[in-house]
Amino acid sequence: MRVLQVSAEIFPLLKTGGLADIAGALPAALLKQGCDVRVLLPGFPAILAGLKDPVSVGSFGTPWGEQVEVQFGALPAVSQGEHTVWAYVLVAPGLYNRPGNPYEDANKQPYADNHRRFATLGWGAAHLAHGLDKLWRAQLVHCHDWHAALAPACLAVWNAGRSPRIPSVYTIHNLAYQGVFWPENFPDLGLPGHVFSVQGLEYFGQISFMKAGLSYASHITTVSPTYAREIQTPEQGCGLDGLLRARSGHLTGILNAVDDHVWNPATDVHLAHPYDVRNMVGKARSKAALQEEVGLTVAPDVPLFSVVSRLTEQKGLPLVLAGMDEITSRGGQLLVLGNGDTQLEQAFAAKAQANPQQVAFKTGYDESLAHRIFAGSDITQVPSRFEPCGLTQMYGLKYGSIPLVRRVGGLADTVIDTDLETLDDQTATGIVFNQFDVNDYRHAVRRAFALYRRRADWNRVRQTGMRIAFDWSGAAQQYTALYQSLIGAH
Numbered sequence: 001m002r003v004l005q006v007s008a009e010i011f012p013l014l015k016t017g018g019l020a021d022i023a024g025a026l027p028a029a030l031l032k033q034g035c036d037v038r039v040l041l042p043g044f045p046a047i048l049a050g051l052k053d054p055v056s057v058g059s060f061g062t063p064w065g066e067q068v069e070v071q072f073g074a075l076p077a078v079s080q081g082e083h084t085v086w087a088y089v090l091v092a093p094g095l096y097n098r099p100g101n102p103y104e105d106a107n108k109q110p111y112a113d114n115h116r117r118f119a120t121l122g123w124g125a126a127h128l129a130h131g132l133d134k135l136w137r138a139q140l141v142h143c144h145d146w147h148a149a150l151a152p153a154c155l156a157v158w159n160a161g162r163s164p165r166i167p168s169v170y171t172i173h174n175l176a177y178q179g180v181f182w183p184e185n186f187p188d189l190g191l192p193g194h195v196f197s198v199q200g201l202e203y204f205g206q207i208s209f210m211k212a213g214l215s216y217a218s219h220i221t222t223v224s225p226t227y228a229r230e231i232q233t234p235e236q237g238c239g240l241d242g243l244l245r246a247r248s249g250h251l252t253g254i255l256n257a258v259d260d261h262v263w264n265p266a267t268d269v270h271l272a273h274p275y276d277v278r279n280m281v282g283k284a285r286s287k288a289a290l291q292e293e294v295g296l297t298v299a300p301d302v303p304l305f306s307v308v309s310r311l312t313e314q315k316g317l318p319l320v321l322a323g324m325d326e327i328t329s330r331g332g333q334l335l336v337l338g339n340g341d342t343q344l345e346q347a348f349a350a351k352a353q354a355n356p357q358q359v360a361f362k363t364g365y366d367e368s369l370a371h372r373i374f375a376g377s378d379i380t381q382v383p384s385r386f387e388p389c390g391l392t393q394m395y396g397l398k399y400g401s402i403p404l405v406r407r408v409g410g411l412a413d414t415v416i417d418t419d420l421e422t423l424d425d426q427t428a429t430g431i432v433f434n435q436f437d438v439n440d441y442r443h444a445v446r447r448a449f450a451l452y453r454r455r456a457d458w459n460r461v462r463q464t465g466m467r468i469a470f471d472w473s474g475a476a477q478q479y480t481a482l483y484q485s486l487i488g489a490h
């Protein structure tokens with residue numbers, strides 16, 4: 001089965017969030033299942049730097065007259081053991097030769113030509129499914145998030161009247177980011193006029209890449225079963241719930257997993273003191289080292305609450321800002337690593353400045369510090385307003401940093417609340433609260449303190465979480481079964 005995975009990011013070469021972690025882990029997991037997967041990526045500087053021994057396999061033109069060269073090579077940083085991940089990379093310096101964030105400029109403004117940059121990605125996928133590389137032709141295209149979402153539309157147009165028809169899978173990692181552009185840009189997409197319609201990618205008079213994916217993909221997946229249900233409701237549907245309900249027969253939730261090569265406290269290259277569930281000495285040492293590193297009082301017996309997050313509306317951080325005195329008044333500590341929204345950054349920085357022994361804030365994107373935080377903290381907080389899957393609560397579980405989360409999306413699917421019953425049957429793995437409300441959040445914090453004081457229970461909850469594998473083989477099996485059924489049906 002020859003499958004082309006299309007995404008804008010891939011860990012460890014280029015990452016702004018969980019999308020990269022998934023795009024980086026899924027190819028090797030699929031290769032292990034015997035699936036002949038290759039990846040397609042835009043030629044951002046960080047991606048080109050990771051492409052080994054590239055060769056040119058062909059080129060294609062864009063509607064506005066730019067020539068795009070397609071290079072092929074290995075991605076050693078993404079490969080695992082004998083499972084080499086091969087990649088096609090679109091070389092178009094005018095579009096992609098911009099360092100840093102792949103979507104926005106240094107002033108955090110989206111690039112004005114994003115529709116061109118990501119339409120090119122969609123067309124690249126269609127070309128590779130229709131023979132641009134004479135030696136390998138995709139039988140199915142699997143695209144991730146709006147950046148890759150024009151591919152199903154390009155394929156649908158290209159498929160019409162041709163054989164074989166190439167099926168596509170579109171995975172929604174976040175329905176809130178839709179890739180919406182002015183209708184004047186439509187000619188740049190290189191698609192026939194009928195695509196700009198209610199049945200196509202038209203969205204309240206604008207172009208929506210997300211809608212192109214939802215309308216034209218053979219099958220839609222999202223990253224947790226609960227989010228798959230939630231996005232079919234007006235509350236969480238971001239204006240697309242009607243379409244998603246109409247396509248519900250072709251919509252499934254496949255829960256993300258965790259890449260054990262990257263996220264494992266026993267082998268983590270970022271940890272000076274590795275540990276595992278049978279020997280937790282390294283966790284205590286990691287906590288002391290972390291407290292020292294970020295300037296908190298070094299104290300083994302106060303609970304250290306953490307957040308590792310993009311600072312956006314989605315992540316529920318106003319609850320932490322409004323309720324953090326529930327942590328500090330009880331003698332606890334809070335460490336936040338986050339970047340994004342300037343106001344949130346300033347608010348956390350001010351809290352840290354006012355109480356540096358108990359509150360620390362680090363901004364910027366720091367992969368290594370993120371690992372040390374999961375290892376060194378006691379509680380990983382993810383109080384999201386909505387959360388398609390969420391990876392940090394799973395990293396918290398694996399690293400023995402008990403998750404404190406809101407019951408929404410993938411958080412609801414991955415964390416089991418601690419109560420008398422789940423303590424008794426030893427299924428409890430975290431603290432879960434229901435309402436997006438500071439009082440409910442505060443109550444969750446108080447419950448975390450209560451559990452922390454009951455050491456035997458605390459240790460048991462922590463051990464249960466650390467023993468969950470979250471391994472990729474199960475998710476990869478679900479994807480390959482889906483690919484198989486779609487290729488068979490076309």
Ligand code: ADP
Nearest residue numbers: 017018309310338339365366367370390391392
């Ligand atoms: P999302 O994709 O919505 O941001 P996820 O929980 O799926 O949320 O994934 C977030 C990923 O980004 C995790 O790997 C997390 O460790 C990482 N991350 C988020 N913010 C930072 C940061 N400031 N520095 C380093 N890593 C971060």
Ligand code: GLC
Nearest residue numbers: 018019173223388389390391
């Ligand atoms: C998105 C979501 C997050 C999910 C990640 C990977 O960025 O916000 O919940 O875990 O994609 O699928």
